[in-house]
């Protein structure tokens with residue numbers, strides 16, 4: 185099978201998101217699409233999947249021009265897509281979501297939920313997904329939701345499978361499992377289009393690499409190219425893949441977790457006796473395999489969850505009795521792991537989102553009135569500083585590309601006076617150039633004396649930023665070590681093995 189996109193052009197108003205893109209893909213190959221945040225990758229794939237109509241250009245499968253008036257048409261032509269943003273309905277079960285994803289609406293009524301359950305189980309078993317057909321999607325962590333999306337796509341007998349940043353929300357273990365799946369699908373003769381910002385994944389799995397910048401194809405790379413060669417092609421300049429930083433100059437203790445536990449009514453232990461300190465001017469990284477209590481730790485800190493025991497103290501004041509809003513007002517800057525759930529109001533404009541925590545305060549507002557000019561000026565400033573690619577700050581946040589939405593959240597949280605900065609997966613979905621910038625910003629905040637807590641399942645990110653590293657396992661902290669500790673020790677700690685005997689092991 186051969187897929188051809190010829191001269192695809194797509195405008196949103198006066199903004200050209202895809203500019204005469206030509207792209208060919210063949211059976212039995214994995215085609216990686218690389219490009220900066222906002223380059224137009226998702227737009228192109230939405231056109232291929234029939235979600236958007238191109239203004240010019242055509243799609244051909246085996247030389248036959250396709251006319252898609254919606255995803256039902258593209259699915260009928262054998263195209264499946266795993267979206268960048270979850271398309272699942274949270275109040276439905278996994279199996280119910282599968283039905284909605286797979287069937288034309290008109291036949292919904294006659295679909296047998298048993299068939300959908302069996303399909304979930306079969307695919308889940310086959311690929312080791314560990315997904316339960318009857319779980320409610322809203323109860324599932326981000327990583328599992330993504331797997332449901334993949335199951336949905338795999339449950340169609342798609343010949344062309346589009347995966348738009350499927351690995352952004354997966355753990356390293358899940359990523360290697362997915363990569364195995366992609367290889368199996370490739371062996372089975374499928375056409376795989378794989379979008380990612382992680383160059384190591386591209387090196388490992390891609391056969392062909394196409395690079396898009398500002399809506400145009402600017403070239404191709406080879407899987408054997410080095411990460412820095414690829415990064416330079418993507419961004420159009422040299423990118424530093426690690427952050428230069430001086431040793432930390434920590435001063436007094438700012439944040440303190442004192443024996444914090446969170447035990448559910450069922451007896452399930454989510455957090456167990458967590459104690460650590462973060463000093464002003466240092467970055468504490470929290471490492472661990474996703475699902476070992478990191479989400480809960482960030483949520484008790486922000487006030488979204490309430491510990492059953494212990495205390496959380498910021499600059500000598502307990503946070504426990506404060507609401508989320510009061511904690512934000514205390515100067516807690518927070519980047520949530522799921523930006524679409526907690527980080528952004530997608531139907532608000534970009535400029536409104538940029539002042540979400542502070543629109544009621546000067547310079548943006550006072551006594552219940554808001555000052556649109558000040559909001560606009562500051563939004564334009566932030567968009568420039570953080571290189572947020574957008575057409576108009578008055579556009580809805582929903583219209584931004586995934587990485588640019590993330591940049592809105594980071595910009596907002598770093599742009600107000602802070603006493604503490606907490607970031608969960610701060611660079612999820614960002615391109616290499618933006619990661620370089622955000623990491624530099626975080627280190628600059630540290631150097632200005634801010635205490636920083638970084639939660640990341642990406643060990644590269646933990647190492648790049650942290651001064652000390654705490655490792656979580658099954659709701660507790662296995663140990664807190666210096667960032668010079670080698671990866672194999674951290675790896676053991678991530679499996680729950682206590683390093684207190686090791687020389688580098690250092691108590692909190």
Ligand SMILES: Nc1ncnc2c1ncn2[C@@H]1O[C@H](COP(=O)(O)OP(=O)(O)OP(=O)(O)O)[C@@H](O)[C@H]1O
Pocket residue numbers: 196199201219220221222223224225226227228268573574575583584585586587588613
């Ligand atoms: N519905 C829309 N209305 C207006 N502009 C849009 C719309 N959809 C996308 N855009 C703009 O088109 C550009 C390309 O977006 P797209 O989502 O395709 O980028 P991307 O390459 O997938 O980026 P990322 O890596 O961040 O996901 C962005 O600048 C975005 O703001």
Ligand SMILES: [Mg+2]
Pocket residue numbers: 225226227268348585586587
């Ligand atoms: Mg995208």
